[in-house]
Amino acid sequence: MSDRSKFPPVIDGKAQFDLDSGKYIKVWQGPQHPGVTGNMALELIISGDEVIDLTTHVGYLHRGFEKLMERRRYIQCFPIVCRICVPEPDTNEYLLAAAAEELAGIEIPEKAKWLRTLTLELSRLASFLMWIGGQSGAFGMGTVAQWAIAQRDFILDLFEELSGGRVYHMYIVPGGVRDDLPSGWDKHLEDVLVKTEKMLKEIEIVMFNNVIFKMRAQNLGIITPDMVDKFGIVGPNARAAGLARDLRKDEPYLIYDKLDFQVITRDFSDAYNRTYLRWQEMWQSIGLIRQIMAGMPAGNDYHYNLPNVLNWKIPHGETYVKAESTRGEYGFYMVSDGSGYPRRVYVRGPSYTHAMALLPHLAVNVNIADMAGLMVSLHTYPPEIER
Amino acid sequence: MQEILNKLIDRYAIEPIQENRHNQAFVTIEKNRLPDVLTWLRDYEDYTHLAFITAVDYPEIEKIQLTYMLHNYILHTDLGLRVLLDRTRPEMVSIHHLWKQVATYQRELREMFGIDFPGSPGLQENFALEGWKDIPPMRRDFDTKEYSEKTYFPRPGRQTHDPKEYMKEKLYPSAKEDK
Amino acid sequence: MDNKEINNTKLANEGLSEQDRPLFCDARPQSYKPLGKYVEKFLNWARANSLWILGYGTGCGAIELRPLMTARFDMFRWGLAPRPTPRQAGVFVIGGYMSVKTLKRVIRSYEQMQGPKFVIGLGSCTINGGMYWDSYNTINRLDHYLPVDIYITGCMPRPEALIAGFNKLKEMIKAGETDGQNEYARNFDWYKANQKKIVKDWNMPDYNW
Amino acid sequence: MEHGLFISIIYAFISLSVATIWGLLLGGIALKVVARAHGRFGPPVWQPIIDIIKNNARRTSISHGIMYFLGPVFRIAGGMGTFLFIPFIFGSSVFGNFSFAGDLFLVMYFIFFGQLGMALGAGESGHPYSAIGVARGLSQMTAFELPFALSVISLVIQYGTLNITSIVAAQQGGLLSWTLFTNPLATIAALISLQGMNMHNPFSIVIAPQEIPIGPPTEYHSNFLGLLQTNRGLFNIAKLALFMNLYFGGATNIAVMILKTFLLYMLTIFIGASFPRFRTEQSIRFFLGVPTVIGILAVIVIAYL
């Protein structure tokens, strides 16, 4: 726990300090700071090397998605939601589709569910690889970053083959998915999975058994179980603290109830354990992908024929759908007023609480050199905060 | 799910209730009772997780709806609490003392919808926008396209044709001047 | 936007407070003439083969810079390298859409870069607003705020498209066709007026030296 | 020094140029080698040279004041100073440089000198990152200087001289007469310092792009940066040459010099690519721990055993 006894008093959630006293320096990290995943600025007040106060500033990527969706037809929303989270766009696509389908009362074909789950798991793997690159980079281990991000690129190749898009797949549409698996794709997938497994093993050797990585990451940014609900912490950050909360298990969506997996937890949520937990979840994802490929139903019924999408109206109602993204509970809250346009779509990104509430709390007493590592270890992604 | 709804009805005489699926329901609550209900749900009914707070604008009934989404990790149920605010001067009781992330949500809602939460820390600070002078952008009456075209002016030189009008021009121009 | 008479008045720095004003420079950017033909040619060759990119991923386009920088595409092979500080960087890759808040930082970063400096507009958003054309918080036309040398269309452009873009930029540099810095100096007032029109709280110096 | 002053200057110039170019190429080679560990090909080996030309070809530059301007000058003066008093190639008149009786002391001083000048200059740039970087750099430098100084003291006691040329001369006559074998403890202590001196991982926090970008050179650009980069090539070689001379028997011809400096450099690269960075206080703690103990042991062993 951060010890604030030697720090200035906090009144109304703001630390009281006098910058002119010369005791403190104000330093900005970001928005162009390369240690930050995405554009987000950290306003740090430091005393010597130690951070005594942090304020997160967002809005550098604010595009007003929720406003834009209000003036787009339901089908037209789907190309824009994937831009909310660039490393893992599929969760957004799925949730938009799921929310619209639930309100419209559409049951999608079984095959579409399997294909959706496949892309969700694949993008989870890609997102984690991107993130582990950032995590190692934040501590100066560029080598692992190079490997992991290159490996992620091979997964993007798979997505390109499957959906026709590298980064923005736009594969999951309301009503199902856009296309079947291309022929020969399963072989490519297996190749990439084998390579990924090899690399994950290597990462374990060079990263988790690395004396300096341990020195840097252990005991950094400790999340205790009692903090979890107070701060709204979800996903791996909470699981590392020992809480087995995983929407895939708790409220199974798509076909997760047909897959065999266990929720991974660890008993101490510091940067090292969070990293290790995510590394374990990558293995889990690989296992799930194999299970999905093995159980993939035959046939090519992968899309429910919607009414002409230009005139597609969804009845009155509101709903909140959620899915387990790499960062935790990701949700779409959709209100429909019976017209062809959503009345309101609210995107609940897990990074919101992690970056805006948790990070300022954890940052206190942390060496400024560890800020990047701490931030990345929470796996925050700014666009889902400001959207 | 039904159990908690019954309790809510007994305790707070809350209606109407909209049940979406077996593990999700929305209830509408009177504005001033919300902190009580939230505290009770959080402390006694295991609705410990606040997923989000957001607003929906209904200019046609002159109301802004606030939605507080709670989650129970034991039963895995979602409970959405709705509060209707007056649209002209929306003001809501701040609940930043209940969850740590609430202050940011309220800051965002002030900026995007113009809802006031007296007493919430840092409420007046910018959230995503900087130097915003117009009406809060998430209000329904703010036209983002018009604003964008006025402020950021699209590249000129584009012209489109309506097939219907164009065919009229080409195939039966005589009827053009009528109507 | 042709060569106008260079206005040599001092900058007002109106966005700054009274006591901050003397701390910042009030000189305008100047345009520069190339050196002798062969010298310039050699220097241009060196400039083209050592492009340092400012590591400021301003939009979602930055996601494709990562693969480019890492092992799969390994941009170092072509003399490209990321630089964390604008002072040392020579190429500014605008990664797509730009919110007003980012634009303010981008202007400042751009002005901190030392000439000759190049701007690559990555993705459709920089050309005509892209998919955020009707957003209240993103600009539509980058060339109104910064001189842009190259546009790469796409959403997002793949790393290959970026590589091709850099190749084209190199050719242009070698041929001496890139003139962004001078264009900015020549039309400084026009750019400033455009920038200030949308950046509402201009609390920084007019030109950042 | 049996040549005239003029000839000496020309020789020094040649020596400097060769060293700088080799230093830069070595940097390029290192980039390529590291790239292989990353699973990629890496830039061409001459990339650092192009970078320097490019930086000097920038059209504009900004000075934040006299000290800011002098910073890189001090730095390169430090680099040149270090280099010019180290015999680059043992016995060569061109590459012999200005080795004299007390040159080891002078060199030790010059290693510090450049960094201090740089610190002053970077401090004046007014950027908080520079200030933080300077603080990190100076404290880390003080830390790694200690084992190195102990190691040198051990050598001085061992060879009874402060002249590098004499130390090299003492090591001639076979592999086993190298300090590496005659005084392994001092060598180990010094090699660990070398990792810090070269600012490779795990001691690279001073110029780390992640832990705040990027430290003292944040505000340096254009020809200032060109100067700093030139110095990096030169200073690198100076350090490597010093280590080669003190611990690895020096070099009697260019080929040996190239081989030994290359291998020495690759050693630091080898460690660098494998580890993340230490935080400043971690690296200080590290240097003041095992390496210092080894250094003290080296002194004790040489002096009393």
Next chain:
Amino acid sequence: MKLKDYLSPFYVWKRAFDKPFTTRKPLEDRPGAPRYRGFHQNDMEKCIGCGSCEVICQNAAIDLVPVDGIETTRKDSGLRPKIDYGRCCWCALCVDICTTGSLKMSNEYIWIDSDPEVFRFVPGASEKPWKNTEAGYSQHENYTLLNLDRIDMPMLTPEDSRKSFIETVKGYSKEEAMKEAQRCVECGLCVATCPAHMDIPDYIRAIRDDNLDEALRLLYDTNPMPATCGRICTHLCEDVCSIGVKGEPLAIRWLKRYIVDQIDDTRFKAILRDEFKPNGKKVAIIGAGPGGLSAAYYLVTAGYSVTIYEASDLAGGMIRYGVPEYRMPYDQLDQDINYIKELGVEIILNNRIGKDTLFSDLYNNYDALFFSTGLNDPYKMAIDGESLPGVFSGLQILDDVTKGIKPDIGKSVAVIGGGNVAMDAARTALRLGAESTLIYRRREEDMPADTEEIHEAHAEKVKFITQAIPLRIEKTANGKLKFIWNNAEMVAKEGAARPSPIAIEGDIQSLEVDAVISAIGQGADYSFLPPEYESKIKFKRGKVIINENCQTTVPKIFAGGDIANPTADAISAIADGHNAAKGIDKFLNKK
């Protein structure tokens, strides 16, 4: 810390001896995947310029522009999508929605320029490197964003329908109509083809919004006989419907009928709010068919005092007398006519011009004159035996049935012809209790009748004999008629649009029937025109020549309907009436 923690990091160097991840030459080695969504391609021949891509593009990246070499035709707006790559997000919704499947995406993805103005092009027209690339994203079979299948229309079964004159088509329910209306992409291609240029997409949208009052107003804007047209229109619009390119076209006609069906005719006046100020001018109309009624409606709403002279004893013209009741129930027709009458149009029945009233009187007493007398003179087959008793014309049969006279056709009939009248006659004969055989010169696909009519005739078990050239009709001994024809083969002639039937020598067939009904077309009857006018009005191949305002060569006389237009169907007559009303208004207000 264990020793392992110090040593294992050096494992990174193992990678230095593996194959690098790097793609050597990314530009050459990595083309887009076969499904890659790159720059657009468009098949200019296939594209019909419907603009669905423009509507679905959430980035407003697509403009429809005219392209050199692409002509506007009824099935093709002549516009082509132009894509702004300063906007495109490569979501490929435009490809998915494309009604023809012409729009595709290549797998090319590199386009770099220093000029921001160049990133716009018309795929298919501009010469781009990816114009002919094979790979790329295109539509798939199992995934469509459109509804290509028509909502089935509830109908009487053929077994039931052939028994009575009850209307065959039952009409859409609200739910069905909404669903059908939802299929529309609002391209508006149909508007140009509709002779009356009805606002089809707009009234379909009104159905979707369940705003039928608005829909009715839209109908009356261009068509004062919607109940009629909702049933018997030839629906040329459906032929050009963009949904029809890949699927079944929208049931535009039935949707129109749905609107009128849902609204009680007593509410018409309140909904339409037809208010007008009489301007004191008078117009006479000859013929109370669709053309005349339509002209009357628009004239009366413009303030004219209108009188219609009709030779028969009921208004409606060919719609009443030429269309059987199972297709066009008379009460629906009356509904249309009554509304027009309600507005103050005077219809003088049983008044044949030239006999009961003189044409010159009309010419002198009225400010303008409009005649639309229709084609009611059946063509002769010009074969032997045509004048035998038991040989009828199709029109005659239909006319008789309307008037309640049961024609004497016996138990079996042969109907000669392949048009709508032939179908009507054949199916009417069924309902009168006779077995019908249809005999046509050409193939079934050459028949001018509506495909639905042909389909329903088949369903009701009308026998079809095609490629039969009539030779003669003979009276047989048992009092029956023997229809004799020569079988023919279709021979394509050079320069001819379609192959023509050539008799196969010796292949002569015959059929014994009780009656022969000839329905091979009709001509106009101009007997009402006195010679002095007939000489002034110009004709061409039996049809009156009119200008775009339906004005004949005599300025005061306007004409329209089947006697003037080439299509000779109800909707064209209605359009002519509308045009004539506008022309008369213009003509009279100019003075």
